[in-house]
Amino acid sequence: MSAKPLLPASGAWRPGEPAGGRQFLRLDRRFALDGGQVLDGIEIAYETWGTLAADGSNAILLCHAWTGDSHASGGAGNGHPTPGWWENAVGPGLAIDTDRWFVVCSNVLGGCQGTTGPASLHPDDGRPYGSRFPVITIRDMVRLQVRLADHLGVSVWHSVIGGSMGGMQVLEWATTYPERVRSIIPIATCAQASAQQIAWGSIGRRAIMTDPNWRGGDYYDAAPGHGPHAGLATARMIAQVTFRSDNVFTERFGRALVGGVDAQSGISVDQQFEVERYLEYHGDKLVQRFDANSYLLIGKAMDLHDISRGRGGLEAAMARIKAPTLSIGIRSDILYPAYQQIQIRDMLRANGTRAEYREIDSPHGHDSFLIDLDQVGPPITHFLGDV
Amino acid sequence: MSAKPLLPASGAWRPGEPAGGRQFLRLDRRFALDGGQVLDGIEIAYETWGTLAADGSNAILLCHAWTGDSHASGGAGNGHPTPGWWENAVGPGLAIDTDRWFVVCSNVLGGCQGTTGPASLHPDDGRPYGSRFPVITIRDMVRLQVRLADHLGVSVWHSVIGGSMGGMQVLEWATTYPERVRSIIPIATCAQASAQQIAWGSIGRRAIMTDPNWRGGDYYDAAPGHGPHAGLATARMIAQVTFRSDNVFTERFGRALVGGVDAQSGISVDQQFEVERYLEYHGDKLVQRFDANSYLLIGKAMDLHDISRGRGGLEAAMARIKAPTLSIGIRSDILYPAYQQIQIRDMLRANGTRAEYREIDSPHGHDSFLIDLDQVGPPITHFLGDV
Numbered sequence: 182m183s184a185k186p187l188l189p190a191s192g193a194w195r196p197g198e199p200a201g202g203r204q205f206l207r208l209d210r211r212f213a214l215d216g217g218q219v220l221d222g223i224e225i226a227y228e229t230w231g232t233l234a235a236d237g238s239n240a241i242l243l244c245h246a247w248t249g250d251s252h253a254s255g256g257a258g259n260g261h262p263t264p265g266w267w268e269n270a271v272g273p274g275l276a277i278d279t280d281r282w283f284v285v286c287s288n289v290l291g292g293c294q295g296t297t298g299p300a301s302l303h304p305d306d307g308r309p310y311g312s313r314f315p316v317i318t319i320r321d322m323v324r325l326q327v328r329l330a331d332h333l334g335v336s337v338w339h340s341v342i343g344g345s346m347g348g349m350q351v352l353e354w355a356t357t358y359p360e361r362v363r364s365i366i367p368i369a370t371c372a373q374a375s376a377q378q379i380a381w382g383s384i385g386r387r388a389i390m391t392d393p394n395w396r397g398g399d400y401y402d403a404a405p406g407h408g409p410h411a412g413l414a415t416a417r418m419i420a421q422v423t424f425r426s427d428n429v430f431t432e433r434f435g436r437a438l439v440g441g442v443d444a445q446s447g448i449s450v451d452q453q454f455e456v457e458r459y460l461e462y463h464g465d466k467l468v469q470r471f472d473a474n475s476y477l478l479i480g481k482a483m484d485l486h487d488i489s490r491g492r493g494g495l496e497a498a499m500a501r502i503k504a505p506t507l508s509i510g511i512r513s514d515i516l517y518p519a520y521q522q523i524q525i526r527d528m529l530r531a532n533g534t535r536a537e538y539r540e541i542d543s544p545h546g547h548d549s550f551l552i553d554l555d556q557v558g559p560p561i562t563h564f565l566g567d568v
Numbered sequence: 569m570s571a572k573p574l575l576p577a578s579g580a581w582r583p584g585e586p587a588g589g590r591q592f593l594r595l596d597r598r599f600a601l602d603g604g605q606v607l608d609g610i611e612i613a614y615e616t617w618g619t620l621a622a623d624g625s626n627a628i629l630l631c632h633a634w635t636g637d638s639h640a641s642g643g644a645g646n647g648h649p650t651p652g653w654w655e656n657a658v659g660p661g662l663a664i665d666t667d668r669w670f671v672v673c674s675n676v677l678g679g680c681q682g683t684t685g686p687a688s689l690h691p692d693d694g695r696p697y698g699s700r701f702p703v704i705t706i707r708d709m710v711r712l713q714v715r716l717a718d719h720l721g722v723s724v725w726h727s728v729i730g731g732s733m734g735g736m737q738v739l740e741w742a743t744t745y746p747e748r749v750r751s752i753i754p755i756a757t758c759a760q761a762s763a764q765q766i767a768w769g770s771i772g773r774r775a776i777m778t779d780p781n782w783r784g785g786d787y788y789d790a791a792p793g794h795g796p797h798a799g800l801a802t803a804r805m806i807a808q809v810t811f812r813s814d815n816v817f818t819e820r821f822g823r824a825l826v827g828g829v830d831a832q833s834g835i836s837v838d839q840q841f842e843v844e845r846y847l848e849y850h851g852d853k854l855v856q857r858f859d860a861n862s863y864l865l866i867g868k869a870m871d872l873h874d875i876s877r878g879r880g881g882l883e884a885a886m887a888r889i890k891a892p893t894l895s896i897g898i899r900s901d902i903l904y905p906a907y908q909q910i911q912i913r914d915m916l917r918a919n920g921t922r923a924e925y926r927e928i929d930s931p932h933g934h935d936s937f938l939i940d941l942d943q944v945g946p947p948i949t950h951f952l953g954d955v
Contacts, residue, residue: 316836376843412778485835
């Protein structure tokens with residue numbers, strides 16, 4: 182441990198670091214939020230692949246999940262610590278073929294990879310927002326993406342696509358701006374966060390907020406190694422279990438012990454199972470690339486996700502969606518169970534909206550939409566060419 | 569909050585406090601543990617109901633779960649902060665009829681309700697064990713219960729019954745001491761902890777151990793309010809979600825907000841959903857009655873649970889079980905899925921051992937064995953009269 186360099190207080194990307202594929206749009210107007218607050222001088226980080234057709238008809242928006250960012254594709258390095266989150270789904274000749282489509286992905290509002298978030302500098306005093314950053318909603322994220330679409334000259338997206346929290350944005354796009362989406366592909370997502378989803382999110386936030394190094398959200402000037410790393414890692418570990426499945430954990434780890442010691446000599450408080458090491462790895466990895474306050478605020482936005490809010494109930498909200506829809510579910514998903522994606526299909530069909538449902542048969546649970554591209558890609562390709 | 573009295577560093581029961589139904593047995597010999605350590609001067613807290621028959625044939629052992637204790641029945645008060653964990657299943661005329669059966673339940677080794685555990689005083693210096701308490705296993709718990717059986721004059725239990733961690737003890741009884749059990753009823757349990765179960769347990773322990781008030785396990789002399797309460801509550805909240813189900817959370821809480829404010833005005837970081845208040849309630853409640861180190865060590869014992877350890881594999885271990893078995897599973901259990909209890913039935917039958925399986929159809933998840941007594945009780949009553 183002592184040989185490792187100490188981590189900075191936050192894993193947020195900072196201006197001045199290599200930007201990689203990021204481009205930036207700075208809003209010249211104030212931005213009003215669902216919660217009533219207003220943000221000034223917002224910057225949006227985004228990436229694009231392919232070329233926008235002269236008639237603007239070939240644009241696709243990808244919406245990232247909780248700890249994702251604009252880097253959907255393009256390899257690792259140069260400001261991008263990892264390859265794109267859909268590296269093998271987005272590119273020339275791939276499922277979302279950038280020879281045909283102009284693909285856009287932006288870091289969400291409240292994020293930490295270039296778009297304004299709690300680690301960004303407050304325009305009033307040039308110090309990080311920290312605890313001053315306001316509550317945000319999925320609708321706020323989408324409203325900001327509208328500004329980006331306007332800037333890029335995209336009046337109608339051929340499709341808006343995303344999984345998990347990305348799928349929440351997809352549904353808000355189709356509900357709030359039905360005239361600006363030709364089709365949507367919500368994946369492993371829901372129309373409203375369920376009580377169990379809220380429970381998991383809430384416990385993760387608690388783990389961060391009870392870490393004394395969180396300091397009420399104002400930890401950005403802490404010395405290296407003194408950020409809320411322990412709490413953020415615990416939160417990630419909770420999420421990581423819900424992102425996978427019982428089956429895949431049993432198949433991959435079973436009861437194997439770290440170090441391969443035999444089971445008898447493994448009776449010790451310090452003894453560690455391989456599954457524990459795996460969770461620690463994922464906790465540590467997130468700490469290196471993410472910001473605890475972004476994790477908190479984006480998580481809260483997911484709990485607040487409810488496309489029916491202010492719209493007279495869920496049925497009325499779903500009736501606003503007119504775009505042909507491909508709803509994709511995952512059989513082994515314990516966090517966003519398949520019944521939620523089937524509900525999306527059923528409610529749309531009840532309103533006469535074209536809606537299909539495809540189910541990924543994978544043991545990998547919620548994260549299958551990032552893993553099993555052989556199952557996710559073909560129905561997306563087909564649907565994109567058919568709407 | 570300020571009106572609440574500050575909690576002591578540990579919620580463990582302490583000698584001198586009202587003992588309630590507890591009786592005590594003090595071992596006069598040293599007790600060797602699976603992990604290689606030895607404990608001196610162990611005390612066992614236990615309770616009994618009914619009368620042991622002259623031929624000793626009517627004795628039933630109840631094994632409690634993670635945060636349970638010897639108080640299976642007998643109401644609240646007088647040293648017992650809550651009614652018994654099977655209050656309405658154990659008593660005269662109830663499913664486990666104490667007019668017929670002599671029922672015994674002891675607090676497990678490492679517990680905090682009278683049996684020696686980390687909050688107990690080390691015989692060498694009269695100070696709490698704290699970090700000095702050794703790792704324990706389910707087998708250690710059972711070996712200690714053997715001493716109690718000897719003391720009570722029970723050579724063969726008519727049945728050993730328990731759910732969750734209690735069921736782990738049940739299986740170890742039947743595997744380690746096949747000659748001392750006439751029948752067993754393992755409920756919502758497993759022959760070996762799965763990787764996912766280990767994952768959840770491990771994250772809960774991490775939440776405690778990263779709480780600075782845990783102090784490496786030596787927190788017993790901390791001032792009131794300065795115990796590892798935050799970490800223990802977080803651990804409990806994680807467990808509480810796994811103890812229930814998606815369905816029951818949706819039915820009970822949905823997206824209801826605390827205070828009943830309307831959804832629009834609820835867009836705030838401080839806004840709280842009812843399910844969050846429920847989890848906090850359960851976290852706080854456990855902190856008041858349990859000891860963080862007991863939670864850690866018993867949780868580790870559950871992760872280490874593997875009836876095959878040192879026995880040449882799972883099939884060989886299961887082949888040692890000769891007692892007729894009623895395996896009970898719960899359809900909605902996400903922590904100990906029903907396939908684990910079906911596996912117990914199937915492996916026993918493959919060896920020619922009489923084994924039945926009953927499944928509880930309840931939305932309440934893992935905790936159904938404590939809740940849905942109308943479904944749990946009748947098959948137990950019938951089985952006890954039939955073996």
